Amino acid sequence: MSTVEELQKKVRDLEAKLAAVQGNVAPVRQKIDVMSAEVVDSNPYSRLMALKRMGIVDNYEKIRELSVAVVGVGGVGSVTAEMLTRCGIGKLILFDYDKVELANMNRLFFQPHQAGLSKVDAAAATLQAINPDVTIDAHNYNITTVDNFQKFCDTISTGSLTGGPVNLVLSCVDNFEARMAINTACNELSQNWFESGVSENAVSGHIQFIVPGETACFACAPPLVVASNIDEKTLKRDGVCAASLPTTMGIVAGFLVQNALKYLLGFGTVTHYLGYSALTDFFPTMCLKPNPQCSDSQCVTRQKEVRARPPPVELAAEVCEDVGPLHADNSWGICLIDENAPEEEDSSNLRLVDGVQVAYSVALDSSTESSTGGAVAASELSLEDLMAQMKSM
Amino acid sequence: MSTVEELQKKVRDLEAKLAAVQGNVAPVRQKIDVMSAEVVDSNPYSRLMALKRMGIVDNYEKIRELSVAVVGVGGVGSVTAEMLTRCGIGKLILFDYDKVELANMNRLFFQPHQAGLSKVDAAAATLQAINPDVTIDAHNYNITTVDNFQKFCDTISTGSLTGGPVNLVLSCVDNFEARMAINTACNELSQNWFESGVSENAVSGHIQFIVPGETACFACAPPLVVASNIDEKTLKRDGVCAASLPTTMGIVAGFLVQNALKYLLGFGTVTHYLGYSALTDFFPTMCLKPNPQCSDSQCVTRQKEVRARPPPVELAAEVCEDVGPLHADNSWGICLIDENAPEEEDSSNLRLVDGVQVAYSVALDSSTESSTGGAVAASELSLEDLMAQMKSM
Numbered sequence: 208m209s210t211v212e213e214l215q216k217k218v219r220d221l222e223a224k225l226a227a228v229q230g231n232v233a234p235v236r237q238k239i240d241v242m243s244a245e246v247v248d249s250n251p252y253s254r255l256m257a258l259k260r261m262g263i264v265d266n267y268e269k270i271r272e273l274s275v276a277v278v279g280v281g282g283v284g285s286v287t288a289e290m291l292t293r294c295g296i297g298k299l300i301l302f303d304y305d306k307v308e309l310a311n312m313n314r315l316f317f318q319p320h321q322a323g324l325s326k327v328d329a330a331a332a333t334l335q336a337i338n339p340d341v342t343i344d345a346h347n348y349n350i351t352t353v354d355n356f357q358k359f360c361d362t363i364s365t366g367s368l369t370g371g372p373v374n375l376v377l378s379c380v381d382n383f384e385a386r387m388a389i390n391t392a393c394n395e396l397s398q399n400w401f402e403s404g405v406s407e408n409a410v411s412g413h414i415q416f417i418v419p420g421e422t423a424c425f426a427c428a429p430p431l432v433v434a435s436n437i438d439e440k441t442l443k444r445d446g447v448c449a450a451s452l453p454t455t456m457g458i459v460a461g462f463l464v465q466n467a468l469k470y471l472l473g474f475g476t477v478t479h480y481l482g483y484s485a486l487t488d489f490f491p492t493m494c495l496k497p498n499p500q501c502s503d504s505q506c507v508t509r510q511k512e513v514r515a516r517p518p519p520v521e522l523a524a525e526v527c528e529d530v531g532p533l534h535a536d537n538s539w540g541i542c543l544i545d546e547n548a549p550e551e552e553d554s555s556n557l558r559l560v561d562g563v564q565v566a567y568s569v570a571l572d573s574s575t576e577s578s579t580g581g582a583v584a585a586s587e588l589s590l591e592d593l594m595a596q597m598k599s600m
Numbered sequence: 601m602s603t604v605e606e607l608q609k610k611v612r613d614l615e616a617k618l619a620a621v622q623g624n625v626a627p628v629r630q631k632i633d634v635m636s637a638e639v640v641d642s643n644p645y646s647r648l649m650a651l652k653r654m655g656i657v658d659n660y661e662k663i664r665e666l667s668v669a670v671v672g673v674g675g676v677g678s679v680t681a682e683m684l685t686r687c688g689i690g691k692l693i694l695f696d697y698d699k700v701e702l703a704n705m706n707r708l709f710f711q712p713h714q715a716g717l718s719k720v721d722a723a724a725a726t727l728q729a730i731n732p733d734v735t736i737d738a739h740n741y742n743i744t745t746v747d748n749f750q751k752f753c754d755t756i757s758t759g760s761l762t763g764g765p766v767n768l769v770l771s772c773v774d775n776f777e778a779r780m781a782i783n784t785a786c787n788e789l790s791q792n793w794f795e796s797g798v799s800e801n802a803v804s805g806h807i808q809f810i811v812p813g814e815t816a817c818f819a820c821a822p823p824l825v826v827a828s829n830i831d832e833k834t835l836k837r838d839g840v841c842a843a844s845l846p847t848t849m850g851i852v853a854g855f856l857v858q859n860a861l862k863y864l865l866g867f868g869t870v871t872h873y874l875g876y877s878a879l880t881d882f883f884p885t886m887c888l889k890p891n892p893q894c895s896d897s898q899c900v901t902r903q904k905e906v907r908a909r910p911p912p913v914e915l916a917a918e919v920c921e922d923v924g925p926l927h928a929d930n931s932w933g934i935c936l937i938d939e940n941a942p943e944e945e946d947s948s949n950l951r952l953v954d955g956v957q958v959a960y961s962v963a964l965d966s967s968t969e970s971s972t973g974g975a976v977a978a979s980e981l982s983l984e985d986l987m988a989q990m991k992s993m
Contacts, residue, residue: 214607221614236702236712246841248701254802255706257843261801286708290846293706308641309629313648313686315679315708318730319629321619325612332616337711347612408654409647410868448639450650453683454861458854465847465878475803475879485858486868490883 238339242268242295251338252295264472271340273471274298274367276376278350278359278389280326281305282314282451283403283412284379286460289316291341292334294468298342299334300366300373301327302359304349314453342368351388360392375467376400379460390425393417394505397512399470403463405456407449410485412459414466416477420509423495426502455485631732635661635688644731645688657865664733666864667691667760669769671743671752671782673719674698675707675844676796676805677772679853682709684734685727687861691735692727693759693766694720695752697742707846735761744781753785768860769793772853774842783818786810787898790905792863796856798849800842803878805852807859809870813902816888819895848878 236251244256258264275296277288280303291299303326307317321329327345335343344366350359366373376398378389386402393400397419405412417424462481469475482491497510629644637649651657668689670681673696681692696719700710714722720738728736737759743752759766769791771782779795786793790812798805810817855874862868875884890903 211603211607214604214611218607218610218614221611221618236705236715246703246839248703251702251705251712253703253841254844257841258802258845260840261843263801263803263843286850289708290850293708293846295706309644310639310641310646312629312644312730313688315682315686318726319644320729321616322629324616324619328612328616329619332613332619333711336713337705408656409651410656446639447653448646448650450654450656451647452651452858452861453686454854454858457679457683457850458858461847461851461854462881465845465851466881468845468847469879476881478881481881486862488855488859488869488871488874488883488885490881492881 235336236339242271255294264474267472269472270295271297272368273375274300274373275467275471276300276302276363276366276373278302278376278378279380279385280330281311281379281381282453282456283405283460283463284377285314285316285326285330286457287377287379287403287464288330288334289337290460290464291467292338292343294464295338296341297368298344298366298373300344300346300362301330302346302348302350303327303330304347310448314451314456350392351384356388356392359388360396363392363398364396372396372398374471377463377467378402379463386425390417391503391505394419394424394426394503394509397509401463401467403459405451405459409450409452409455411483412455413480413482414459414463414478415480416466416470419506420497420511420513422479423497424501424503424506426506427498428495452485455483458483458485629732635664648687657867660865662865663688664690665761666768667693667766668860668864669693669695669756669759669766671695671769671771672773672778673723674704674772674774675846675849676798676853676856677770678707678709678719678723679850680770680772680796680857681723681727682730683853683857684860685731685736687857688731689734690761691737691759691766693737693739693755694723695739695741695743696720696723697740703841707844707849743785744777749781749785752781753789756785756791757789765789765791767864770856770860771795772856779818783810784896784898787812787817787819787896787902790902794856794860796852798844798852802843802845802848804876805848806873806875807852807856807871808873809859809863812899813890813904813906815872816890817894817896817899819899820891821888845878848876851876851878 239252242252242256243250244253244259246253256267259267273296275291275298277284277291277299280288280301284301284303288299288301305326307321307324307326307329309319309322311317312319316333317326317329321333325347327347331343331345334341344362346358346362348355348358350356363376364372376389376393378386378400380386380389381404389400389402392398399416399418402415402417402425403413416422462483466477466481470477478492479494480492482489484490497506499507499510501507501510632645635645635649636643637646637652639646649660652660666689668684668691670677670684670692673681673694677694677696681694684692698719700714700717700719700722702712702715704710705712709726710719710722714726718740720740724736724738727734737755739751739755741748741751743749756769757765769782769786771779771793773779773782774797782793782795785791792809792811795808795810795818796806809815855876859870859874863870871885872887873885875882877883890899892900892903894900894903
């Protein structure tokens with residue numbers, strides 16, 4: 208363990224080095240008090256504020272009051288954090304406990320000179336240089352241990368710019384355990400969140416919006432929800448690693464932040480579940496209702512609260528507008544889970560929890576059973592039909 | 601105890617800041633002679649070479665022999681170049697004549713300290729630091745002037761690593777004139793290319809694969825093909841600019857590079873035309889045949905060459921495999937061009953060139969006429985039906 212004196216000396220040395228290096232580099236931009244729509248080359252917000260003039264967003268400036276937690280700052284999470292930073296989000300809270308490695312260089316964001324640094328610290332420094340207006344809070348720990356889980360819950364429930372709960376949690380983790388921890392925390396705190404994932408063969412991914420009590424949580428129907436629950440660390444021990452591509456990860460991060468922006472700034476329609484299959488450019492969507500027998504008792508409690516709510520007035524109406532299937536008659540399809548991964552479980556092994564309700568509509572087209580997917584459209588289909596169809600893939 | 605922790609945190613922060621500032625200065629990773637699949641933290645290619653073990657790509661190493669030209673290094677082009685660099689492309693040829701401005705900071709890639717630098721030079725420096733194995737060739741000129749157009753043609757016809765034509769041209773420009781210049785060059789040189797675009801309201805985009813003589817070129821049916829032909833420079837003079845989002849641009853770049861990789865490395869199915877409508881997460885696909893009366897005489901010449909080819913043997917078979925509608929019965933839909941842009945031309949003004957053939961199949965579902973889109977599926981529809989449907993949107 209380093210002594211206080213040694214550390215103080217190291218801080219002084221680093222501060223001096225930083226000052227020397229910064230002297231040779233162009234000064235980064237200053238903080239900006241108020242977002243302006245002025246069209247000048249020096250305004251980093253002109254293209255975003257133009258969303259108002261274009262009739263897309265009513266009040267773009269609202270983004271400065273919002274706080275988002277990004278859990279996992281890897282291939283998807285780092286790009287997610289960068290997009291939110293460039294959009295001028297008020298506060299960003301980052302969680303990760305991994306270090307940057309050269310093996311991560313096949314994805315966007317981190318650069319070779321950051322190898323060896325903690326991901327959250329390296330990310331925070333880059334993001335702060337990109338946009339000094341964003342408040343960035345970096346947490347370098349594993350949220351799945353008992354102590355850290357409580358710290359995580361406390362942080363997301365008091366982490367907003369005004370000391371309240373964050374506006375949204377984005378899950379960008381790469382393993383089942385961390386997803387379950389986020390799910391448990393969000394069910395307990397009634398915190399809306401997005402789950403995301405990329406398959407271990409790198410050619411499919413998904414995002415899913417979870418509103419505790421209103422939509423299926425991660426424990427309600429894991430096999431339908433998890434596109435990949437591979438833990439790279441476990442695999443690495445055998446000299447084997449998951450494949451990944453900057454394209455798939457960038458696209459999934461783009462879908463995640465785009466739907467987060469739609470939810471936070473109130474434009475467009477938030478998609479419940481959006482899948483991406485790169486081999487065929489197939490984009491399944493669906494909506495899963497919560498499982499009344501969910502193993503997470505807090506999910507069941509949230510479901511009771513939702514049922515006890517008076518029907519569509521104020522709050523309920525707002526939630527429906529954000530997450531409801533506005534065009535349910537033609538926009539949902541079945542989710543094909545990673546049909547190209549040779550090592551994945553056969554889909555006939557789907558451990559579908561009793562009582563799960565699948566809210567979707569899908570066309571039984573002659574070609575739908577092709578394992579390469581394709582667009583699916585509107586009609587009714589029972590859960591049994593869906594299972595049979597999945598087994599035949 | 602907390603003092604030591606605080607100091608350790610400060611040291612980490614300073615190290616990260618120093619690393620971020622040193623970005624273009626600090627020594628980066630060394631060149632690597634041969635791509636290895638070895639699973640170690642120091643191998644930047646392990647996750648890409650894993651695509652072979654996963655059965656996705658037969659010969660990933662081939663990427664090191666390939667050359668790609670990226671025309672336009674803005675919101676889409678810079679991310680496109682970064683993705684290809686991280687994938688280990690052999691050679692990247694960049695074209696742009698613009699400078700980095702703070703007004704570009706709402707998109708990925710460029711950072712505030714690069715403001716004032718030429719986009720190609722700033723990009724080349726960052727990309728070379730990310731991956732020194734890639735040969736990067738930066739061209740800082742406007743390809744639309746007479747002299748530069750010839751230089752552009754010469755560069756793409758002799759720019760490969762072995763002095764031959766590049767393997768692919770990716771258009772990431774933001775105006776009609778530049779797209780037409782690329783189209784003219786590629787028709788003349790029989791050069792396959794991808795066109796890309798993002799709408800001026802920032803919430804839709806598209807990519808399109810163009811094989812001269814086989815698919816519609818940019819001059820065959822411009823209104824169906826151009827999602828946006830806004831020239832930001834013209835607009836800026838009036839104190840007005842196009843809106844843009846890092847999400848939409850990142851997603852379009854992801855689609856572009858993903859389909860480029862599928863084409864170059866021979867996996868999956870290359871999509872002819874893939875659209876993205878962010879408000880509803882709608883992804884139209886279609887395939888346009890070339891116009892026999894195309895105004896570009898070189899396009900007409902290429903069409904004659906294609907018709908004169910003996911039917912599906914060797915080369916022809918290969919091309920069909922890459923670009924053909926393998927699942928034409930359910931994977932094409934109509935393209936809704938930017939239905940949410942308030943200032944765009946009414947779709948009833950579509951100047952569809954005589955003789956254009958639209959190759960698609962689409963379901964006439966009760967909800968298909970909704971302006972918000974939705975998945976469309978298999979059935980036959982005449983061009984007249986399509987036009988009527990578009991007018992009703």
